[in-house]
Amino acid sequence: MKLLLENWRKFINEEYEPITTLRIFDFDETIAHTRSAARIEAPDGTKAELGNQKEFEEYMAQASAKEGIEAFDAVDALEAKGYNVDLSDYSIVKDPEEITSVTDVMREFPPDSKTFVLTARRAAALGPILDYLEDIGIDSSKVRPMATAGESKGDVIAKMIGNKIMNNGKSNIHRIEYYEDSQRNIEDVIAKVCNDPKLEDIKPLDFELVINKVIHNGDQYQIQRMEC
Numbered sequence: 409m410k411l412l413l414e415n416w417r418k419f420i421n422e423e424y425e426p427i428t429t430l431r432i433f434d435f436d437e438t439i440a441h442t443r444s445a446a447r448i449e450a451p452d453g454t455k456a457e458l459g460n461q462k463e464f465e466e467y468m469a470q471a472s473a474k475e476g477i478e479a480f481d482a483v484d485a486l487e488a489k490g491y492n493v494d495l496s497d498y499s500i501v502k503d504p505e506e507i508t509s510v511t512d513v514m515r516e517f518p519p520d521s522k523t524f525v526l527t528a529r530r531a532a533a534l535g536p537i538l539d540y541l542e543d544i545g546i547d548s549s550k551v552r553p554m555a556t557a558g559e560s561k562g563d564v565i566a567k568m569i570g571n572k573i574m575n576n577g578k579s580n581i582h583r584i585e586y587y588e589d590s591q592r593n594i595e596d597v598i599a600k601v602c603n604d605p606k607l608e609d610i611k612p613l614d615f616e617l618v619i620n621k622v623i624h625n626g627d628q629y630q631i632q633r634m635e636c
């Protein structure tokens with residue numbers, strides 16, 4: 409009887425976790441190219457229209473340096489200093505062109521995995537993004553959208569790894585497949601997921617992060633794989 413109870417206790421305490429892989433997709437220039445621009449007016453009246461993320465990041469880096477701002481996402485801090493930052497194009501999905509080298513992977517949902525869209529956009533964009541996924545034939549009920557509003561994706565992904573810890577003290581997540589075009593975000597994720605010693609204790613021994621960098625090359629998109 410005692411043995412039976414022991415076994416039973418072991419059974420109910422043993423956590424069965426079917427999700428071992430996270431698939432994480434950025435949206436802009438990863439799932440789709442859109443014709444969106446950020447429009448910024450500086451306190452001195454200078455206006456800028458930034459038609460892609462690289463231009464936006466460069467503007468933000470310059471303006472942050474000028475104003476002495478250190479936040480990962482400087483939008484709020486710049487607005488507090490009198491900048492007007494219009495991101496309204498990014499609350500809709502404007503004239504999208506699907507990036508099929510990514511969406512062809514996305515639409516196949518492997519077992520044991522969970523699929524996320526992790527975008528730097530604000531939360532208002534999540535509905536339109538899910539509608540767009542439906543438009544291109546991706547079952548949006550299988551996709552969990554998250555808006556970081558410009559905050560660090562590395563922090564978010566590190567948190568996802570720590571979300572569920574199994575009885576052996578290790579995360580249930582053994583593999584992450586991350587699709588992203590921004591070098592800045594990729595470096596942030598490498599720093600916080602691959603190289604942060606705090607995470608080593610909870611990463612399973614076989615943990616893998618596969619980064620698929622989406623590169624726009626003339627009229628086509630290519631994927632470059634990196635691992636850690």
Ligand SMILES: [Mg+2]
Pocket residue numbers: 434435436437438461588589590
């Ligand atoms: Mg992007």
